[in-house]
């Protein structure tokens with residue numbers, strides 16, 4: 001988010017910008033730990049709109065930003081088992097189609113054709129969008145940052161924001177581990193750490209960190225899934241399959257398969273230690289939905305943090321209580337893919353351009369109002 005905002009600001013001529021990163025490298029927070037999934041299939045119209053714009057930019061990233069990025073558009077397949085989910089997804093598909101997205105509602109047999117090897121047990125339908133896919137988060141982040149630097153933005157790494165100075169109730173400086181920066185505007189793009197940055201100027205940014213695991217598995221005997229023995233038992237394409245009602249998902253990653261699942265028992269916190277005792281729970285679901293996983297051995301695992309808001313929609317725009325405090329955070333586990341559009345929208349707002357986007361679902365003050373409709377398709 002930070003790199004995207006910086007690039008878009010620079011594009012609009014605002015180059016007196018410093019991107020401050022606590023770690024030695026960019027994209028080592030949530031962005032460096034995610035699954036790279038990029039989809040149009042959201043339940044909230046504002047998220048669909050973010051996807052349409054972001055995906056178009058990712059597909060054209062090299063010519064627009066100057067760095068090539070890996071982007072495989074092998075589709076996203078949501079498998080639906082519960083009757084209640086069928087109704088919701090049928091409505092979502094209709095909504096997405098009204099937004100011009102080519103999404104289809106399929107039967108179980110058609111789902112298997114798109115993702116060979118899955119078990120159809122219990123599947124009542126599937127939502128499919130061929131234009132979705134998997135992209136490279138590190139490439140996109142570094143591409144934005146390099147492009148911003150080329151236009152004059154300063155990128156400082158290994159530098160922690162430790163405070164925000166206020167004068168007369170508005171932002172006047174940012175304190176860092178390497179000294180202070182005088183500025184009337186600060187953008188809180190701290191992902192799962194956004195709440196802590198809010199505290200520096202006395203405002204509540206309702207973003208909670210939540211650990212999510214990713215595992216990579218190859219065949220038990222080593223090598224790749226792309227050998228004749230696994231033909232028809234594991235997809236060859238990078239199709240991203242989500243068993244929505246369990247939240248188990250997978251896609252091919254190199255010779256292996258990347259997979260993960262949400263843990264309903266996970267509590268908010270910053271711990272990203274891999275909980276190996278969670279793996280058997282994931283494997284049990286994985287083997288049911290993709291039986292070849294019984295022949296798999298996990299070669300890598302890591303955990304990262306989702307950045308959850310109460311309604312699973314992000315916060316984009318100014319905070320109503322402190323002038324000069326902008327927020328772009330809380331993307332609730334689907335932020336990598338929305339960074340191109342979200343960064344453009346915030347940069348437009350900050351430079352006095354009309355973002356041509358109804359930001360009310362993403363407003364910082366929406367949580368004080370009752371009944372905001374959030375995002376349902378959180379994986």
Ligand SMILES: Cc1cc2nc3c(=O)[nH]c(=O)nc-3n(C[C@H](O)[C@H](O)[C@H](O)COP(=O)(O)OP(=O)(O)OC[C@H]3O[C@@H](n4cnc5c(N)ncnc54)[C@H](O)[C@@H]3O)c2cc1C
Nearest residue numbers: 001022029030031034035037161191304305334335336337
């Ligand atoms: C396991 C997993 C799978 C996911 N899969 C997907 C997916 O398939 N598709 C998708 O779109 N999204 C996915 N996500 C979500 C996605 O990763 C996030 O929504 C997105 O990366 C958020 O970007 P960000 O820039 O807001 O946060 P981050 O990438 O976390 O960036 C915030 C940065 O702020 C820095 N920072 C924090 N505090 C300070 C400070 N005090 N001073 C200076 N710097 C600071 C951090 O070091 C970090 O680099 C996944 C997340 C996880 C954990």
